[in-house]
Amino acid sequence: MSKKRGFSEKNIAYLFILPAVLIILVIAVYPVIRTFWLSLYDVRLNDPSKNDIYYSYKLDMDGFVEKYPILVSLMDRSLKKPENKASESKLKQLDQRVLKVKESLTNDPNFEKQYDQVDSIQMDDGNVPESLITYPLSKTSAISLLEELKTLQLEVKKLPIKDTDKQGMLGLLNGLQKTVIQPNFVGFSHYTDVIHQPRFWMSLWNTSVFTIISVAIELVLGLAIALLINRQFKGRGIVRASVLVPWAIPTVVSALMWKFMFDGQNGIMAKFFHFIGLIPDMGTLLTSKFWSMFAVIFADVWKTTPFMTLLLLAGLQTISGSLYEAAHVDGASRIQQFFKITLPLLKPTILVTLLFRTLDAFKVFDLVYVLTGGGPANATETISIYTYKTMFAQMNFGEGSALSVIGFICIAIISIFYIRFLGANIMSNNQSN
Amino acid sequence: MRKKIVFYLFVCLFLFAVLFPFFWQFITSIKPPTELFGERAFSFYTTNPSLQSYINVFTDQKRPFLRYLWNSTVVASITTAFSLIIASFTAYAIARLHFRGKNILLGVILAVSMFPQIATIAPVYLFLQQFDQTNSYFGLILPYTTFALPLAVWNLTTYYKQIPLELEESAKVDGATAFQRFYRIIVPLVLPGTFTTAILVFIAAWNEFLFALTINTDELYKTIPVGIALFQGQFIIPWGDIAAASVIVTIPLVIMVLFFQRWIVAGLTSGAVKE
Incomplete structure (x- = not known):
């Protein structure tokens, strides 16, 4: 007689267990699978370039937009300081290279657009939305960007300039390297x-x-x-x-x-x-x-x-x-x-x-x-x-x-x-x- | 007679072993701060009892003790209500209805109840952080369902099975649908069992520590176990305050246990003992 209403006992049973099944799948089974998945990646919450699972090369725009302009202005300021006169030419050369870092990325008009958007959000102290937070990079450009930042760091280290300026530059270059996100799949190496x-x-x-x-x-x-x-x-x-x-x-x-x-x-x-x-x-x-x-x-x-x-x-x-x-x-x-x-x-x-x-x-x-x-x-x-x-x-x-x-x-x-x-x-x- | 004395001696020894820590906690909580250290620390009584530790517990600005109690009450109550409602339907279906995959469902529920909580904490934490839900009630209720729901389903199924089948059969003859049978006949009959299950789930949620410790780190959202555990400062441990807080938390539990002991015992043993 229940068939007349379109609900067989079996269907009611499925209806009754549905909420529990869904909840168990979402809050127990899925997290366990996800834990296994996480264990195959190098995820560290204290490192912005590794704070999630990453499948491809990206640039962390939030960090990049925050740190890059500071580096540029810091280099300009130290160029103008009289005590850095001795290393002026070297400093100028490095300054040019730092400017090039962004230029190489602005070949893509999308990058510039996203950069400006993130910049204005940061100006207003807002939270950068998920869609703007990273910018996709090709493997070659990501690696060359990282290489360039590393060499710049080495070059700055050799500069005979004031220590406070130098430390500031090194810290920023280091921070910028962390904005280059690489795929962090490590296979079973955590287990080994x-x-x-x-x-x-x-x-x-x-x-x-x-x-x-x-x-x-x-x-x-x-x-x-x-x-x-x-x-x-x-x-x-x-x-x-x-x-x-x-x-x-x-x-x-x-x-x-x-x-x-x-x-x-x-x-x-x-x-x-x-x-x-x-x-x-x-x-x-x-x-x-x-x-x-x-x-x-x-x-x-x-x-x-x-x-x-x-x-x-x-x-x-x-x-x-x-x-x-x-x-x-x-x-x-x-x-x-x-x-x-x-x-x-x-x-x-x-x-x-x-x-x-x-x-x-x-x-x-x-x-x-x-x-x-x-x-x-x-x-x-x-x-x-x-x-x-x-x-x-x-x-x-x-x-x-x-x-x-x-x-x-x-x-x-x-x-x-x-x-x-x-x-x-x-x-x-x-x-x- | 001699046998009887020996027997009661054993019972007293057992009671002493079980209850001594509580007694000691109480004595410590009413000792004045000066008697918490040195030789007086080992004294079984105090000549000048003081409520200072209790006052400290409630008035310390750095740790809102009442707020901890409130947080635990909210989280444990909602977890209990939520999982019992969902579990009632599931338990009824398992106990009374025929459907394919019933044993698989039971197996999965049992397996989930055995999961180590640490195995789900990373994704849960990352998820809650991403949606800005750490330091919220939802952030605890969600993961608490992982142990509350299987516990509730498992216990309730046992109770639903004990309802005589004939009651339902006659309702079926009278033309009641499965859904009507469920809420008109079964739910009222199984109310005592539901209540027992609610007590067990509530205690489990009230006592949970690992998720509470990692997800709600803000003073305003800490639960009572985390709050008390973190009473200990970096250098000094305020034993008097901790003892007072422990007594405050233990008293309602003791009252509850005294009132509902029969039901709790029935609920605890229903899973393990075959009859």
Whole structure:
């Protein structure tokens, strides 16, 4: 009957999923592909000639129009200065060459038009529109322009003129070179660079150590606590609520709490660890390589074990009590019951919990960023932190993207390992029947 | 009896381990500045409690704490509302309607929820910068949807599946279209599940750090986790202020957890536990 209205159930289904599919394509799938694409280019946000992906030779008009006239007037002014008299002829010659730089470009009437447009916009302090910001160059003219600017820089360096003038000219010539945009495709060289850096392997090692140790401790502790409180007792509600609090607070807040308690001078936990003889002195905790990793893992275990407990407890509650009664009648010991009943029946829950915990641990960022910042001497620097620093401290988006892609591949491998080899069945609850 | 005592001893130990950092944070927040350093720093109590740290948190001109709270509230609320509306339709289709590619869709949604956020940050950042949308609410809501939407779809699908099929069948017989069945019958019935999902999505968005740190760097648009994380200055770390801010942020969460614990637990465990 719905066919009469022109909507079959199937069509309604497609209509219903359409928004989600579009959003996922736009904000998740496309960015991942784009990250890979970026990783093949030399993109650096702190270098105007590399601040995007460039497929062809161009001139950055915004920068060129800004810097070129200053260079010309600076050369004119220093020509007129009496103290530069000695090098007058040389200076004149260079001045001519600088003027030629623009002349060679003005062969194309479009260039002059665009130059004037950009110039008047800059005069009014306006923003240069996207369409005017670059001017296309042929490969030969771009390279000859760049060569000329480089030789001019060398020539200026040799001039025996006043230092302030000279530095100004050199800076402008350098800036002008940056306005010549070259295609920045580098292929897989970011990847080969990265895998030759000890820092990369160090961060991969740190991430793995953190992930394996913290998840293992959380599983064992979580399972033990879950087994312990899997019964009716007074105050169960309090236990359950208190377990949720570390999970609910922002990781940043918990990291700051621990940072204070681990503090080398005023930290209560540092004092406690020192008191029981675990660490030689309080300062060791956040300043030595081994103990800072210990601190990070400790804080993570505190925040996530309760969550693990909660999930495992829910899994335990689905195991029927009659199984244990029957085992008891058959004379099975507690330990036998654990290995023959609890563990096999809990396995699906354990695997799914482990998978999600492992992925989360591998992606760790907030905790390390706040607690140690990746230090001391990169001893706690994880892949995410390294990637973040490459992108937002060095502004090297090309190499940072390559690191992102590597991190992404690691996550994929972990997922496949759990799902294919260990048989974690994450879909079973929601799979279509 | 002896067994019982040992058991409660363990429970207390566990509670102590879980709650001690909060207790310590609270004590630190009410200590006067002079007791934050030296021997008094290790004291479990203070004889002259002070609200100075709390006053500092709200009055420091360099960091508009209330504004951080407001920003987080706006971003997390809109993210939650937006992703829940979109996810409701998707979850209903997955749970109840037949269409080709359902398992592929589920697989993609699951895969997206596993994406490391760092894998999408470069293009998202460049995009937002190009359109001048860094330091805006939109700039955070957009990337937050990457984890909020899969989380919402995944949870909601479980709840939609629990609605008895017969209810819908009878409506179908009465001539209700799929769309009518969806908003007349299913949506009202699944409201508790939707609410649970909303809590989970809200907390995830409220706590997010990486995108917030990189995209909204202006004081006026920082969210609460970034704001608190950057309390620490270059040379001195104002531990008292940080403790006070942590307490302020933790209290509403504790209240929420106490009120909704059953629902939160149900929402958290629905994905992992097979029944």
